[in-house]
Amino acid sequence: MNIYDIAKIAGVSIATVSRVVNDSPRVSEKTKRRVRAVMEEYQYTPNVFARGLGLDSMKTIGIICPDVADSYMAAAVAFLERRLREYGYDCILYSSSHQQEKKEQAIELILKKRIDALVLVGSTYAGNGSDDDSTGYIKRAAEKIPVFLINGHLEGKNIYSVYSRDYQATFDVTSKLIESGRKQILFLTDSRSYSARKKLEGYEAALKSHGLPVRGELKVYTKNQVHYVRDILLSRRDLEFDSVLATDDGLAVGAVKYAHARRKKMPEELSVIGYNNSELSVCCEPELTTIDNTGEKLCNITIDNMMKLLGGQKDIPKEVPVDCCLVKRCTTDF
Amino acid sequence: MNIYDIAKIAGVSIATVSRVVNDSPRVSEKTKRRVRAVMEEYQYTPNVFARGLGLDSMKTIGIICPDVADSYMAAAVAFLERRLREYGYDCILYSSSHQQEKKEQAIELILKKRIDALVLVGSTYAGNGSDDDSTGYIKRAAEKIPVFLINGHLEGKNIYSVYSRDYQATFDVTSKLIESGRKQILFLTDSRSYSARKKLEGYEAALKSHGLPVRGELKVYTKNQVHYVRDILLSRRDLEFDSVLATDDGLAVGAVKYAHARRKKMPEELSVIGYNNSELSVCCEPELTTIDNTGEKLCNITIDNMMKLLGGQKDIPKEVPVDCCLVKRCTTDF
């Protein structure tokens, strides 16, 4: 069943059928009804390829994230997908891992699909802070289609960034920790991404502004796996710390497990603060105080901006920062 | 830059360029090299639409699951996506929720994309057990393209099912519970899907085979949210139980939280068993004994079968059950 068949049956030309399919105003209601009836009866579905060929667009948005299995990413992807569908867009999904080469490859592949826009979820796409060409591939992609970063930030033509104020969040919470009497705050992270760097900067700035030294050994990089983190911490018998600020809830839960193993009371002997307000934060014992970086909000703003842009609007903000909020639970005394 | 431009520049016909793109053996190495050089130089990318139009395939697989934000689904989708990419396939992703209407709609939409095959993740697509036409839409989809169910089972032409032996798993673990002295085993679930039904059946069969009564009040349906589950359990002061078998780790963690609130010792006063061996199972305290339904294995088998089928092979098994395995941790005494 193609457009010719329908045209023949309905006794009109293919142009008219096409107009009906696209709901053009230049067709009489009567004709529209007749054609629609035929399409209905014969279960006609326009061929998306042919359509794409003509329009050079398939109403699909590309989404790339390092790993959909990560709960934060998964939530974002789920949310994006749902909202995009409301607007009649499809999603094609790529996982790129964090490796530079794979990330470049993912973008190259996805661009071939003639997507209408590209969404990059996660600050891993905002470069690693070095001044090599680690983000060049994104800028090149932006020459072809608009690129939207979620929780990352990159300057460039046709690149739009929505990110959370991680610097401010860690600055504030580190300050609270210090003001409640903590002096040895362990910074626990698994990443050197844009957002991880901002978190670190906020942490360090807070230490400095309270006259505390920034000690290298109190920054620990580890894999994001509960038991792995616990064991790393247990093995570092030299390290003394009275609180932990983690860049992800998984890491923070590792710290909680460490505290159990060492029989340290929380929050008295060890304060722990997680990040992302994920399901994990409410599973451990005691439950985690965590920073909610409001992924949903970031996604919403991104989608809104994208739809405006694809709709032809021009005044889209190049970057919009969003405040985090602290979810107080039981691993801190504030 | 299209195939004509390249042909002109390389001084060959478009047919030759096309052959080079598709790596046909009927082109001399010399010509191939020359054409490739031109394609490289001008950054030529074949137009997927035009290609799709001719071949009526775009080398993409549709994936539908109720909710990618769910960690089990997310892991499956991540895994599928990665492996499909290895085979040069793209993924288009739809979340359908559990509502019948939305599920039907998702399939209808995704079929329009001319995907090469459809993967349905989650036993929600295996019907609700009633004998109405709740799975008819899937059978209709299978008339057009092969449909692969992951962790579900459906008879039908062109439908291939890979699922875990949930019945056996719950039968075994319930038996162990009974043999270790438990008599009041609470069955905790959030679903009436195919797999949830199988789990329930295994549980009931084990009770019966040990001469224990199947008590309706010991089956509780709830939302899959840690605190919600805890509160439900706390509110049912009438209910007495010495162990919990949950159909998902999230539910099981809820039960653990309940035990804390009631100051019940685990596993002595309350045994808890989760399902899916998710990250959550290792976050709570004590850590959950859980049934691993080996989602990765299910995905792998599915992909292997799919590639065989798309490659033209005919002898694909219509259904393959996979054994679960019990991950023993601290909420049980076996």
Add this chain to the structure above:
DNA sequence: CTGAAAGCGCTAACAT
């Protein structure tokens, strides 16, 4: 308001 016809870029059968 409707129709005829020219592409869109590629594949594949047919010819050389």
Add this chain to the structure above:
DNA sequence: ATGTTAGCGCTTTCAG
């Protein structure tokens, strides 16, 4: 081994 050409199904001027 390479070229010619007829579609694939749709959108979109351009005419009427």
